[in-house]
Amino acid sequence: MLATNLEYTLSKLINYCNCDTIQSNVRNVLLFFYDSRKSNPPTKINGRFTIIPIDYAKYTQNNFINI
Numbered sequence: 001m002l003a004t005n006l007e008y009t010l011s012k013l014i015n016y017c018n019c020d021t022i023q024s025n026v027r028n029v030l031l032f033f034y035d036s037r038k039s040n041p042p043t044k045i046n047g048r049f050t051i052i053p054i055d056y057a058k059y060t061q062n063n064f065i066n067i
Contacts, residue, residue: 035053064067 010031028049032041033056041053 012013020054030045030049030051032051032053034041034053036057042051045051
């Protein structure tokens with residue numbers, strides 16, 4: 001069930017991505033879900049993966065994300 005939920009969520013995220021900057025051959029990624037009111041995405045990475053910051057602050061209501 002968790003995998004199905006994640007698959008659904010990721011399929012919806014493409015609507016919020018800038019497709020011009022997405023590399024077509026990205027293999028190692030870190031999906032960093034964060035609330036910009038409380039934290040920031042990492043500023044340093046080791047170069048072995050691409051970080052994809054996803055700020056969910058504007059989508060939350062009562063600790064839930066409406067999709």
